[in-house]
Structure formats: structure tokens, C-alpha cells
Amino acid sequence: MSYYPTIAIVGCGAIVETFYLPSFHKLGYAKNKIILVDTNNDRLHKLGDKFELKKMTIDYRKILNKVDGVIITTPSYLHFEQTIQFLKNGVYVLSEKPLVTSFSQYKKILNLEEKSGYKILINHTKRLFPVSIEIKNKINSGVIGKPLGFDYSEGGQFTWPTASGFYFQWDKGVLIDRGSHAVDLVCWWLGKPKSISYIDDSFGGSEAVALLNFKINSCKGRIKFNLFNKLSNKYYIKGAKGEISGDIYDFTSFLLTNYSDKSTVKITLPTKQKTYFDFADILIRNFIDMISNHADPLISVSDIKDSVETIDYCYRHRQRFNMPWF
Amino acid sequence: MVLKMEKRVIFVTGATGFIGGRVIEKLSNDNKNTVIAGVHNWSNAARIGRFPIIMRHCDVLNLPSLKKTLNGVTHIIHCAAGSDEIIIKGTSNILNAAMGLKVKRLINLSSAAVYGKISGLIDESVVPNPIDQYGKAKLCGEKECFKYMLQRVPIVILRPSIVYGPFSQKWTIGIGRQILRKKIGLSSGFEGKCNLLYVDDLIDAIFLSLHKEEAVSETFNVNGPEIVSWNDYFRIFNRLLSSEALISIKHTEYLRLMVAANFLGPVKIAAKLALAKQESLIRFIYRRFQLMRKIMDGVENEIKLNINSSDLRLFQLRAIYETKKINRVLKFKPRTSIETGLKKTIAWMKHVEII
Incomplete structure (x- = not known):
């Protein structure tokens, strides 16, 4: 790499320590071209020492016009405002999901992005999984026929080593966190959900159990999240001619069943990525390419329109589970 | 209130x-x-x-x-x-x-x-x-x-x-x-x-x-x-939970439970110590290797499902x-x-x- 754009990383939580900075390190990125930003000075110095980075600040507003790109990994409800500020200052943005917390925010960001000419890349890692791409190809090519059913369940005790606890200190929870991935995949694979019904267990805070039922033409779908207990953690897409199923954490293989000959084959895809964390390399390479060569983002603002609108609809029409033990 | x-x-x-x-x-x-x-x-x-x-x-x-x-x-x-x-x-x-x-x-x-x-x-x-x-x-x-x-x-x-x-x-x-x-x-x-x-x-x-x-x-x-x-607690719990009858534990089976409970105690302590000392390594192995994940889940389940010796004392x-x-x-x-x-x-x- 001959040119190193100056990149700020705003928010230095667990995702930066385990995902982004190891990737910059692997790429041999110029250390004086990375600026760490976090309101917690101790955290800044901890990461600075670990990754031998010297440039750091506690106030992102001081570097708004001093960087070429920014990676935003702050608490979810800050992504929108910070993205707007950097875009206005002519800075490319790589934002952690969710980019926005409502559809109205989405429209503002899309509008500003178009006007500014600076692009946004969003970390919807699951779109980069070989499995996700191959499933989309299989559905589009009609291998399983017309989609009729969809099921996705993701459950397990929350184990992300969050340093700030922001996950649980606002009015949105597992749907916008895990759901940003799952709903995005549904929209990408099958189209925008209609006839949505959504219930969760929020009492004004962040929901931990959520259930989304929807229809897309003749396909009936269900997505379930649970932060208290392990669920099957599987997905399936049932079609008129066959079905696809797999483990939600497996990014290299899935099962393909053909109803006509009743065969099931395991499809394993070649990949350089050994763990989830290796997908950061793809994102960062794309982001540098965006800044240096005006490349298109692998996951753009317009790509996530349907999922943002769907999640926004869910929150605006949320109902609470019947919970007699309260 | x-x-x-x-x-x-x-x-x-x-x-x-x-x-x-x-x-x-x-x-x-x-x-x-x-x-x-x-x-x-x-x-x-x-x-x-x-x-x-x-x-x-x-x-x-x-x-x-x-x-x-x-x-x-x-x-x-x-x-x-x-x-x-x-x-x-x-x-x-x-x-x-x-x-x-x-x-x-x-x-x-x-x-x-x-x-x-x-x-x-x-x-x-x-x-x-x-x-x-x-x-x-x-x-x-x-x-x-x-x-x-x-x-x-x-x-x-x-x-x-x-x-x-x-x-x-x-x-x-x-x-x-x-x-x-x-x-x-x-x-x-x-x-x-x-x-x-x-x-x-x-x-x-x-x-x-x-x-x-x-x-x-x-x-x-x-x-x-x-x-x-x-x-009584197990009976009521079972009645509300399951359509099947609660099992009866005969004397020989009870003795086996006691032996297993005494064996599982040290296993549990060793597992806790290992996790405390090598948590990141164990979590990495758990995430990375499917077979190890299955084995570790199996051992954890077995430990959780078996009655420990202090519970056996309490039940008496x-x-x-x-x-x-x-x-x-x-x-x-x-x-x-x-x-x-x-x-x-x-x-x-x-x-x-x-x-």
C-alpha cells in the first residue's frame, strides 16, 4: 500500500479491539495514520499501548476536518449524528450497524450522502459471508422454487464484552442489534416484508426477547430473538421445490434439500476467512479503496433501505408479550 | 406495595x-x-x-x-x-x-x-x-x-x-x-x-x-x-410441567446418584479453575472447533443435570x-x-x- 488515508476510529469498545484494529495491524497500516477517539481516556491509552498507536483524542469534533475517513463504533444511537457531522466535513464513513435508528434518519442520511459525494460503508458483515451470497444466488436462480416459508432464530445469553453497557441503556434492543443483520438478510434474499406483526418484552427499555412475523408475497416468515436462552440458532428457507437450511453462525456451509429426489446435500464454500473477525479485512480494504479510488461501498446506504424501514415499522407498532409472571 | x-x-x-x-x-x-x-x-x-x-x-x-x-x-x-x-x-x-x-x-x-x-x-x-x-x-x-x-x-x-x-x-x-x-x-x-x-x-x-x-x-x-x-415439590413441578409420570428413584439408583455427586464435585471445581485461568483460550476453542463445542456443551449439561452432594444433603x-x-x-x-x-x-x- 503506497497511500495511507488518515482514518479516525470513533468509539473504542470491544469491536475495535477485536475486529478493526487487529485487521489494520494485519494489513501493516501506517500507525501514524490512525487516530483513536473515545471519551474514556483510560480506554484510549489501553488500546494505544496494545496496538502501538499514539494519535488519540477524547473529542471527535476536534478531528472532523482532519481525517479522510472515519470508522464509527460508538453506541448505536450516536451513529446517525456523528455520520452526518463527518459527511458534512467531507469524510468517508464506515459505520457499525445500525447506521440509523429510524427511517426518518435514514432518509436524511441518504439525502446528505447523495449531495456530499462522500460514501458510507455499513458493517453488515453477514452480507459478506460466502453462505449469504450463495443462498441469494440459489434463490434468484430458482433452485428451491418459489419461496414459501422462512424461519430464523437467534438466541443465547448476551456475552459481548461491552465496555460501556450502552446496549441496555436506551429503548431499542435485540431487534436493532441482532435484527439489523437478520432482517437485512431477509430483505436481501427475499424482498421487503409485508403484513408485519411484532412483539417484544420491552417496558420502555431495550427488548431482550422479540418475535417478528411477516409475509413476502406467498412466503410466510418468522424471526425470533432471545437474549436469555439459547435457541436453535438455525435458519431455513422453504421453497416449492426444495429448501435451504443452516446454522446462523456458519458462514461457509449450508444444507440444500431437493424435494423431487428427496436428496439433501451439504454445500461447503471455499473461503479465506477462518473466523468472523477476518471479515474486517474485507471491510477495511473496501473502505480504503473508497477513500483512495472512489470505489463503491460493498454495503451501501441504499442496500439497507428495506431493513431499516422494516425495523422502524416494528418499533413504531411494537406490542408487548403477554407475561403473566409480572 | x-x-x-x-x-x-x-x-x-x-x-x-x-x-x-x-x-x-x-x-x-x-x-x-x-x-x-x-x-x-x-x-x-x-x-x-x-x-x-x-x-x-x-x-x-x-x-x-x-x-x-x-x-x-x-x-x-x-x-x-x-x-x-x-x-x-x-x-x-x-x-x-x-x-x-x-x-x-x-x-x-x-x-x-x-x-x-x-x-x-x-x-x-x-x-x-x-x-x-x-x-x-x-x-x-x-x-x-x-x-x-x-x-x-x-x-x-x-x-x-x-x-x-x-x-x-x-x-x-x-x-x-x-x-x-x-x-x-x-x-x-x-x-x-x-x-x-x-x-x-x-x-x-x-x-x-x-x-x-x-x-x-x-x-x-x-x-x-x-x-x-x-x-412434593418435584411432584407438583412435574405435574405442571409434563404429561409424563415422575420417575421413582430406587435405593440402588440413589446410591449411584451419591457416588456420581461425589465424583462431579471435583470435576466442577476443576472446570471452574480452568475457565478462570484460561478463559480466552477456552472460549476461542469453543468458538473455533465444532467438535470441541459439542464435547464442552455435553460436559456442561451433564454437570448441570446431575444432583450435587450438597443438594443431596439438603433434600434430606x-x-x-x-x-x-x-x-x-x-x-x-x-x-x-x-x-x-x-x-x-x-x-x-x-x-x-x-x-
Whole structure:
């Protein structure tokens, strides 16, 4: 790499320590071209020492016009405002999901992005999984026929080593966190959900159990999240001619069943990525390419329109589970 | 339950735990007081995060930071539990901080485990003689409280019995799974008394202790409205949980359980030590290798599903924790029958798909 754009990383939580900075390190990125930003000075110095980075600040507003790109990994409800500020200052943005917390925010960001000419890349890692791409190809090519059913369940005790606890200190929870991935995949694979019904267990805070039922033409779908207990953690897409199923954490293989000959084959895809964390390399390479060569983002603002609108609809029409033990 | 009208700042330690979590849920719609949840590990905050409450990081083992965390607090409900160090040193630190803040009330959650292996009717005059590590640590926590009572810190000690209900790992989820997997059933070794207390009844006792002056400097047993045998508990639980009959454990099978329990104890300790020393490596192996994940899940399940030796002793214990004192002094009346408590609990278990 001959040119190193100056990149700020705003928010230095667990995702930066385990995902982004190891990737910059692997790429041999110029250390004086990375600026760490976090309101917690101790955290800044901890990461600075670990990754031998010297440039750091506690106030992102001081570097708004001093960087070429920014990676935003702050608490979810800050992504929108910070993205707007950097875009206005002519800075490319790589934002952690969710980019926005409502559809109205989405429209503002899309509008500003178009006007500014600076692009946004969003970390919807699951779109980069070989499995996700191959499933989309299989559905589009009609291998399983017309989609009729969809099921996705993701459950397990929350184990992300969050340093700030922001996950649980606002009015949105597992749907916008895990759901940003799952709903995005549904929209990408099958189209925008209609006839949505959504219930969760929020009492004004962040929901931990959520259930989304929807229809897309003749396909009936269900997505379930649970932060208290392990669920099957599987997905399936049932079609008129066959079905696809797999483990939600497996990014290299899935099962393909053909109803006509009743065969099931395991499809394993070649990949350089050994763990989830290796997908950061793809994102960062794309982001540098965006800044240096005006490349298109692998996951753009317009790509996530349907999922943002769907999640926004869910929150605006949320109902609470019947919970007699309260 | 309606709290007194004065403006209070109530801090709950161990707010992400089973009992602390329920305290927070019950206090969450209390508009008259300020409620603050003390959170040690943010990863465990999913339950209380569902409520729009104030959360503060709280490390009971770090006295200087604890004093800052508790700044402005008027009442403390001390539910933090865990290792011996957390129970003993953590309680001592909370008391130290509370004294400096001149708090108006501190409720210390102890346990009936302090009484140890004594049979018969046990009231608060019985001298504690704990046998297991948990009971010993809780008794040390109480002794710390007594020291601070002499310094006029307004403390109430509660000794709940077997607390069950939603989110209870040991006496609810664990037993339910053991019943469904046919790892537990009826046995002559399970005729001991099961002093079941539904978690909401314990919360009532906590709230009474929080606002009644008569509670200060007192120690109270807290128990449920019915005393049944462990066999009865398993029978009722099974009837509400499953359409199949509860298994009967014959004498030879009971002996096998005892042997397995004695074997599993050291295995459990070794697993805990390994996890404590090599947590990141073990988690990496768990995530990376599917076969290892299966093996580790299998071992964990086996450990969880088997009855341990201290439970086997408890299932034989014919002790009843008397609650005349709390009934008389605080007008405490447990309201939840075992049938009702279990029905609510099972509805929750179904909701989160534990069963």
C-alpha cells in the first residue's frame, strides 16, 4: 500500500479491539495514520499501548476536518449524528450497524450522502459471508422454487464484552442489534416484508426477547430473538421445490434439500476467512479503496433501505408479550 | 406495595442477578423514588435493560470506586452475591460506604443456609452453624453487618429460604430440566423439608424492611406460605410441567446418584479453575472447533443435570425456617402458593423457551 488515508476510529469498545484494529495491524497500516477517539481516556491509552498507536483524542469534533475517513463504533444511537457531522466535513464513513435508528434518519442520511459525494460503508458483515451470497444466488436462480416459508432464530445469553453497557441503556434492543443483520438478510434474499406483526418484552427499555412475523408475497416468515436462552440458532428457507437450511453462525456451509429426489446435500464454500473477525479485512480494504479510488461501498446506504424501514415499522407498532409472571 | 412518600434514592447491588433483577423490575414503575441498578458486568444487564432505569457500574470489591458509585444514595438493597470474596469483602465494603453516606437503610440479603444442618423448627434465636461454603460466607457477611449495627448503621438482615421463580437458575431452571430429563424424581432420600419462597414474596419482605422502622437492627427468616417435602415439590413441578409420570428413584439408583455427586464435585471445581485461568483460550476453542463445542456443551449439561452432594444433603434435611418474627414485627405475609408460583414460573420458562 503506497497511500495511507488518515482514518479516525470513533468509539473504542470491544469491536475495535477485536475486529478493526487487529485487521489494520494485519494489513501493516501506517500507525501514524490512525487516530483513536473515545471519551474514556483510560480506554484510549489501553488500546494505544496494545496496538502501538499514539494519535488519540477524547473529542471527535476536534478531528472532523482532519481525517479522510472515519470508522464509527460508538453506541448505536450516536451513529446517525456523528455520520452526518463527518459527511458534512467531507469524510468517508464506515459505520457499525445500525447506521440509523429510524427511517426518518435514514432518509436524511441518504439525502446528505447523495449531495456530499462522500460514501458510507455499513458493517453488515453477514452480507459478506460466502453462505449469504450463495443462498441469494440459489434463490434468484430458482433452485428451491418459489419461496414459501422462512424461519430464523437467534438466541443465547448476551456475552459481548461491552465496555460501556450502552446496549441496555436506551429503548431499542435485540431487534436493532441482532435484527439489523437478520432482517437485512431477509430483505436481501427475499424482498421487503409485508403484513408485519411484532412483539417484544420491552417496558420502555431495550427488548431482550422479540418475535417478528411477516409475509413476502406467498412466503410466510418468522424471526425470533432471545437474549436469555439459547435457541436453535438455525435458519431455513422453504421453497416449492426444495429448501435451504443452516446454522446462523456458519458462514461457509449450508444444507440444500431437493424435494423431487428427496436428496439433501451439504454445500461447503471455499473461503479465506477462518473466523468472523477476518471479515474486517474485507471491510477495511473496501473502505480504503473508497477513500483512495472512489470505489463503491460493498454495503451501501441504499442496500439497507428495506431493513431499516422494516425495523422502524416494528418499533413504531411494537406490542408487548403477554407475561403473566409480572 | 406502596412505599413511604419521602424521596429516596434506592441503590440495588447485584441488580443483574436473580433477586436483584426482580427488585429492579418491581421498583421500575416507582415514580416517587429514584432507583439505581448497580451493575458489575454489563453483559448480564439484558434483563433489567428492558426497563427505563438508571444503571451505574458497581464493583463491590473496589471501595474507592464504590464510594463514588453510591454517592447520593439514601437506601441500599444489597443483593450482590458470587464468590466468598464478593459476599464477605463486598458486604464489608458496602457497609463501609453506607456508613460514610449515612444511609437511612441497608438491607443485607443473607440466607437460611447460615443455619447449616439443623433439623426442626428454626427461628432466629438458633445459633447459625453453616456447613457449606455459601452458608459460611453469608454468615461472615452477617457478622460484618453486626459490626456496623454497633456503629448505628440502620441495617436489616434477611435470611430467605429456597427462593424460586423466573430467572432462578438453581431451584427453578435446574430442577425443571432435571425433571424433564428424568434425572430427578421421587425418592426416600428426598423427604426433607423444602422451604419454598416465591421470589415476589421475598421482594415484599425486602420492601417492608426498607420502610418499617421496627426492622432496623433485626434479623429475619423469610419463608413461603407452605412447607412441603422435596418429593412434593418435584411432584407438583412435574405435574405442571409434563404429561409424563415422575420417575421413582430406587435405593440402588440413589446410591449411584451419591457416588456420581461425589465424583462431579471435583470435576466442577476443576472446570471452574480452568475457565478462570484460561478463559480466552477456552472460549476461542469453543468458538473455533465444532467438535470441541459439542464435547464442552455435553460436559456442561451433564454437570448441570446431575444432583450435587450438597443438594443431596439438603433434600434430606428436615428443617423448617420459622417466620413468626417477621410476621409479627413487619406484618409480612407470603402470598404465593407453590402451585401459583410454579405456574407463573413455567409460563416464563416457556416464554424464553427453556422448556
